[in-house]
Amino acid sequence: MDLLGSGIFKGMAVTLKNFAMTYFDRGRKERLPTVQYPEAGDTVTLFTRNFPFLIYDGEEEVDGMRCVACQICERECPPACIYIVKEKDENGKFVKRPKVFDIDVSVCMGCQICVEVCPFDAIVMDSEFEYSKEDRFGDLLFNRDELLKSNDYYHKIHPEEAQARDANLAAKKAADEAKKKAREEKAAAAAAAKAAAEKEASEKKDSPEASEPVAEEPKAEPAAPSENHAKAESEAKEKPAAEETPVEEPAAATDETEDAKEESSGGSEGKETSEEPEETAGSGEDDEKKAEEGEGVS
């Protein structure tokens, strides 16, 4: 055993150097990475993801909500920490909006899968991490109102991503518009028949849903406006059949998702959602106007 060897002294020199370097500016930059947490202010980078939140556009929290309660994220969330109940209006008809949207952040692992699968860019990741609460279970179950945050906030925490998302939405809307125009021209010929059919359909459903009648349209269009969109579509078609979701009959689910999808293609500006009930069973023209309006807003 050679304790007279040089190895130990070499090591001591290294530690001494490290000790001394922390007192110089250059060394401190390299070697003293500690951040004084509360004082140092914003320690969060622009790319951090923590827990998801729901985006709303404009001013109104609930009315501006992008989420249409399609429940895709609920199905896809690996630890199953999302719980959604759709809102119904007084007639018992589903409105495209969640009544209950709970995320149990004590279970959520911040994997971002829900964000990826959401076809409406309605749910995105937050970078807030100061979530200390007094009650372990109750307080960490975030409900819809706690989860709602504005698009402006999203722009603040993840500007690049938010811009990309907005651009994506705008593109979607534009594509949709173009599609609609094309469709109108086509539809103009068969306008009368179609209108009749629509009327019939909406009456049957006994609801003033605007976009429902045109639900089949995108299916007929081979060029899906965006990957997300198509993904949602296919998933909406696949999943209920494959998974035997007990909560709802598959048919309703398909309907519902397609509703939602159609709405988003009609410009998923929240305003519309609120306006929707007032609109009568839509003709093509109505739709067009709406889309324009939406664009004007955005």
Add this chain to the structure above:
Amino acid sequence: MTMESSVVAGSEPTVEPRGFELIEREGLETNLLEVSMGPHHPSTHGVFRMDVKLDGETVTELRPVFGYLHRNHEKLAEDMGYLGSMPFTDRLDYFCSMTNNWAYALAGEKMIDLEVPERAEYVRVIMAELTRLVNHIMLVGFFVNDLGALGTPLLYALREREKILDLFEWASGARMMCNYMRFGGLRNDLPEGWLTKCREVVDAFPYFLDEYEKLLVENEIILVRTQNVGVLKPELAINAGITGPMLRASGVNYDLRKVDAYGVYDRFPFRVPMGEVGDCYDRFMVRILEMRESIKILRQAMDELPEGPIMGEAPRVFKPPAGEIYGRIEGPKGELGFYLVSDGTAKPYRYRVRPPSLVNLTVLEDLCLGHKVADAVVILGSVDIVLGEVDR
């Protein structure tokens, strides 16, 4: 050597009461001291327990006990879609989420013959090698910590690891649970400026390694503590299915990056360091040398990184045809494999992980017998386990 035989080897029926046990030896009455090291012991690297019987301080018997961190990973995965398991693979070996992702993605891609774009392959190599750096520094840090060095090398390691974790965070949004890879590519492209930053970190790394080596490699105390301690013979290593740096430290040339040449690894000329004795010191040094090779790979990968898409023609719903597949990569700890059986639905029929940590752990008793307790801790450190992976 299976896990069972390691657990039961040479032990009496387990019902017998614990505590002091009398044995006769050369007419002298002596006691064997049975100590349960763990599950919350400072240096069992998580909730791992070693039931050791000590003669004085010498280990006469050692039984590894684990399962405290069992999370039902495999069964859970059989109950959800293929993509849903991806974030859970992060949590196997929580130091190396990127390589875990890759192994799983590789298995999935094999199942449906997916092509991965060039750029994605290169980014995967970059991420995997960064992960290897992270894992090996942390291992070396913890290993020296087990030797009793009051955390100094460990904290230097943490300091460097932070820089790499920052890169991970930048690219994937999370520091440790990256969840970055997808079947057929990556979740998102590298952000702008990422490569420059990565180059900076990688270029600064050898400097840190030099310092680290100066601190540790020639230190006489480390030499006497690790050399000829816990020698793993190549025959035993092969028979026990040991993989990774631990196997190479015993002098067996087996690196999946060379053997399988998965991804684009065949384009990188790199060397595989080999140990000769197979003791703790070799295991420690092989890892340090591997880091240097990783840096070479990283440099080359960053230079050659092509432009292009990062996501291949992945189907929207992942529904592989019925069949089975085994996808494996050279993880930082050894061969990490995912064995998937599909029955044609959107969920795997069987999902099985081959965790290098667990397999490497099976020889623990053979390595420790006849050494002191202090050595047992060091040997455990040199095996490099992460309990998240051992217990799954």
Add this chain to the structure above:
Amino acid sequence: MLVQFANWVQGELACSPALAKIVGILLAAVPLATVFALCFAFTTWLERKGLARIQNRIGPNRVGPFGLFQPIADGIKMITKEDIVPRSSDHFFHLIAPLLVLVSSMACLAFIPFGLGMTMSPIDTAVVFFFAILGMNTLAVFLAGWASRNKYSLLGGMRAVAQMVSYEIPLVLSAVTVVMMVGSLDTREIVGAQVVEGWATSENSGLRFLGQIAGWHVFTPWGFAGFIIFFIAALAETNRSPFDLPEAESEIIAGYVTEYSGFKFALFFLGEYIGAFAVLGLAITLFLGGWNGPNFQPWWSSDPHALLIPGFVWFFFKMFVLMAVLIWIRGTLPRLRVDQLMSFAWKFLLPLALVNVFVAGFLFHVAKEDRVWASVAAFVFLYLVAKGLSRMNQSDAPAPRKYHFAE
């Protein structure tokens, strides 16, 4: 000042000798206890800060300026913590073990001369007493390990006894050389012997300056070797890294203090540090010139013997420098294994210490004019002995290896 105050009080109380004695003891003991408690507090701060910087951290910086009040916060925490006594432990011994550690360490301090006339217990067999009382530490530590009735504690206690007993021998042997050379067991005389008389009283202030250092024993061959042996053995004796096996955290949790919490743990902690102070104090006394240090004549004083820096300042300065070295070592080195620790003591330190005794004896009899040459020869000889010993101890020499690569 304190000394003067003490003398004055003693003078006033001269009429009743018994009372004077008690007051005298108190007067000496209370400042000692307070000063070293403060030193302890400061050292914990220094250690945490120093280690943090070595490890590239910042260290405590929240309580008070630079975290200086951290020890106080720690103390409050320790006192208010629950005191857990294992049910199956031996309650009485479990209780007195920490007290014993503290008391024995504190008692050791009594023989250290901190400054001129600042020895609490000025007896002429101080060195012997010091080691005798230091030995009690071992007992207390083992008591703690045994009484806790915990296997880790027991292992720790066993390790502690083995280690402390083995290292006490080189420790004492290296002290013996000093005692031999000085010819006294009185710590004050030992310190006094480390001043070059001719120089310290000379008119030349430069010489006077040097005279305070040049006589330190550490500058003699036997003193140098002795100091190194003493220092290494002291590390082991006080359970400091790299010999902190009795409380090796990564192996046996906390060794003999595993079952201690709250204030008892604090007492152990305190006792250990005070013990370290005591042993370092002795090292300073024996080899580093005690309270002597390079000094000047203050400009206001005409007395050539007056010193600008009082002796105890030098003493404490040296003590903290040594403490910093301990911290530095702790921040760098991993620890040895039990058997290596033992073989290091018995196969290396002990023979070296014995040889050192002989070298010292040889030098003692060398005529004054040959001293220089003899010293150089002794240095070389000791170095060779050390080299040879370390060579002999390596059956298979651990050395960095060369690795080959597979392509």
